[in-house]
Amino acid sequence: MHNISHWLDLHDLEQLTGQDIVAAFHSKAFAQSLFEKNVLGEGDQIRTALEDQQLVFQTIVCPALASGFADTNSARQALNQLKPQTLDAGEHRPHTVATGVGGQPVVAMTWAGGPRDVMCLAHEAAHGLQVLLSDRELMPPVARETCAFIGELLLINHMRQCDPVLFQSLTGIWKQQTAQYLGKNMDDLSFALGDMLTAYHYDLNYPFARIASTQLFQRGSGDWIDRLFSSGADAMKHLPLDVMANRAGDIPNHLPPMPPSDAAHPAVEAYRSLGAMALLDIDHWHGECERNIEDYYARLLGHLHDRTAFLVLDEARRPAGYATWIKTPSGQLEITRQAAPFGGYLSLQKSLERHLADRGPVSACHPRSARQEQVAW
Numbered sequence: 557m558h559n560i561s562h563w564l565d566l567h568d569l570e571q572l573t574g575q576d577i578v579a580a581f582h583s584k585a586f587a588q589s590l591f592e593k594n595v596l597g598e599g600d601q602i603r604t605a606l607e608d609q610q611l612v613f614q615t616i617v618c619p620a621l622a623s624g625f626a627d628t629n630s631a632r633q634a635l636n637q638l639k640p641q642t643l644d645a646g647e648h649r650p651h652t653v654a655t656g657v658g659g660q661p662v663v664a665m666t667w668a669g670g671p672r673d674v675m676c677l678a679h680e681a682a683h684g685l686q687v688l689l690s691d692r693e694l695m696p697p698v699a700r701e702t703c704a705f706i707g708e709l710l711l712i713n714h715m716r717q718c719d720p721v722l723f724q725s726l727t728g729i730w731k732q733q734t735a736q737y738l739g740k741n742m743d744d745l746s747f748a749l750g751d752m753l754t755a756y757h758y759d760l761n762y763p764f765a766r767i768a769s770t771q772l773f774q775r776g777s778g779d780w781i782d783r784l785f786s787s788g789a790d791a792m793k794h795l796p797l798d799v800m801a802n803r804a805g806d807i808p809n810h811l812p813p814m815p816p817s818d819a820a821h822p823a824v825e826a827y828r829s830l831g832a833m834a835l836l837d838i839d840h841w842h843g844e845c846e847r848n849i850e851d852y853y854a855r856l857l858g859h860l861h862d863r864t865a866f867l868v869l870d871e872a873r874r875p876a877g878y879a880t881w882i883k884t885p886s887g888q889l890e891i892t893r894q895a896a897p898f899g900g901y902l903s904l905q906k907s908l909e910r911h912l913a914d915r916g917p918v919s920a921c922h923p924r925s926a927r928q929e930q931v932a933w
């Protein structure tokens with residue numbers, strides 16, 4: 557792997573998807589904190605001894621990691637095969653080495669007995685676990701690091717109850733490291749995605765892996781962890797990168813609420829709808845607002861007249877999106893436009909499905925949409 561273009565291929569990722577995830581990150585789509593509650597109670601401060609690496613591995617890291625798996629026994633058996641040891645002279649970075657078939661994967665790192673080492677041990681042990689549960693089939697690096705980051709989160713979550721003091725330190729370390737992954741590393745990745753010939757560096761894997769791990773972790777317990785860790789070369793299918801990219805358009809809806817609907821004055825209603833659609837178009841990515849205004853007005857008015865336009869309001873009655881459709885000569889309905897500039901594509905789609913139910917097959921046509929993957933039903 558030489559440059560970012562190879563990296564995208566390896567991860568089965570489009571350049572645009574990568575750029576959308578970066579944009580979603582910058583619009584604070586993933587900003588919610590996993591660890592905002594202060595759980596430190598008075599008088600229940602336990603201090604776990606951390607000097608002995610083997611003991612920490614057996615008594616803290618193994619139970620913490622195994623607790624996240626639906627099949628706890630398989631996870632425990634795999635963890636028991638791992639061999640933590642200290643780095644050889646001259647080696648710097650902690651790493652996990654998968655020795656040949658039947659051999660024990662070795663987790664190599666320095667050990668000074670601090671919380672940072674415990675975190676590192678959980679990270680590397682999660683790599684070992686992912687290697688063994690995938691039958692040593694190689695995972696693309698973003699997926700590999702996502703597994704390791706999930707290992708860190710399992711550790712932190714486990715310590716919440718077991719040792720609130722250690723939990724507090726681990727949380728601090730996690731936030732510090734996140735600042736690095738989503739700061740410098742994200743900037744580098746963002747630059748690289750703009751220039752396909754940028755040289756590959758392993759650190760470019762961390763930003764998406766960090767976000768993916770937190771997004772996945774919020775699902776709570778379930779067998780998704782088992783499936784991800786055992787997925788090997790197929791691992792990218794288990795990461796929510798498309799969902800992350802789709803949040804790129806999520807910006808707060810700044811439109812004022814519509815007044816309650818007024819069946820007694822249909823013309824006023826129609827003009828309100830027309831105004832709302834125009835406002836939505838002005839905010840839409842590839843705007844209809846670039847069209848000749850007379851054509852634009854005539855087209856929308858025609859749709860309103862034919863009752864082939866549909867406006868969706870959000871819970872505060874603000875215009876959130878609209879769609880128009882035509883009837884093809886074969887009698888089929890074809891959606892000609894779906895605009896939801898504030899990210900409400902799914903609710904527009906759902907409302908539209910309800911609105912057009914029982915009218916036969918519906919197809920979609922997106923001549924200028926930036927989101928071509930929108931499908932009809």
Ligand SMILES: [Zn+2]
Pocket residue numbers: 679683700701704
């Ligand atoms: Zn790693």
